Amino acid sequence: QVQLVESGGGLVQTGGSLRLSCAASRSIFTFNAMAWHRQAPGKERELVARIRSSGSTDYADSVKGRFTISRNQNRLYLQMNSLKPEDTAVYYCAAQPMAWDRNSWGQGTQVTVSA
Numbered sequence: 001q002v003q004l005v006e007s008g009g010g011l012v013q014t015g016g017s018l019r020l021s022c023a024a025s026r027s028i029f030t031f032n033a034m035a036w037h038r039q040a041p042g043k044e045r046e047l048v049a050r051i052r053s054s055g056s057t058d059y060a061d062s063v064k065g066r067f068t069i070s071r072n073q074n075r076l077y078l079q080m081n082s083l084k085p086e087d088t089a090v091y092y093c094a095a096q097p098m099a100w101d102r103n104s105w106g107q108g109t110q111v112t113v114s115a
Contacts, residue, residue: 002026002104004093009109016083016113022076022093022106029053029073033096035103036069036078038089038111045092049078062086083113 003025012018020036028034035050049069050058057069068079076093093106 002028002095002097004095004104004106006091006093006106006109009091009111011112011114012083013114014084017079017081018083018111020078020080020091020093020109020111024074024076024095027073028071028076028095031095031097032099032101034069034071034076035094035096036076037092037094038087039092039108040086040089043089048091051076080111083111085113085115087111088113 005023006020008018008020030053033050033052036048037045038048039045048060048063049067051069051071066082070077090108090110092108094103096103
């Protein structure tokens with residue numbers, strides 16, 4: 001198990017930037033995958049970006065070219081640029097230490113983008 005704590009959310013205007021951070025209770029560098037998900041009001045949780053142990057990344061089509069996922073030994077980051085009102089959601093960090101593990105989740109951080 002790994003404990004995750006997100007930070008960095010807040011209120012920003014359209015076109016602005018935010019950097020989310022997820023602090024892990026142990027090293028994440030060899031984890032099978034780390035990811036950011038988000039859930040907007042009335043919608044299902046969706047994958048935003050994922051980084052695998054190899055360093056390869058995946059992004060949702062809606063954030064490609066605007067968001068960048070990265071990591072260091074104990075932290076996962078999400079740099080969010082050119083933010084839009086539709087990016088408003090609670091953002092969650094998820095960790096999958098091994099391929100057969102279920103995700104561990106953080107408590108989430110609110111991102112609100114005003115028009």
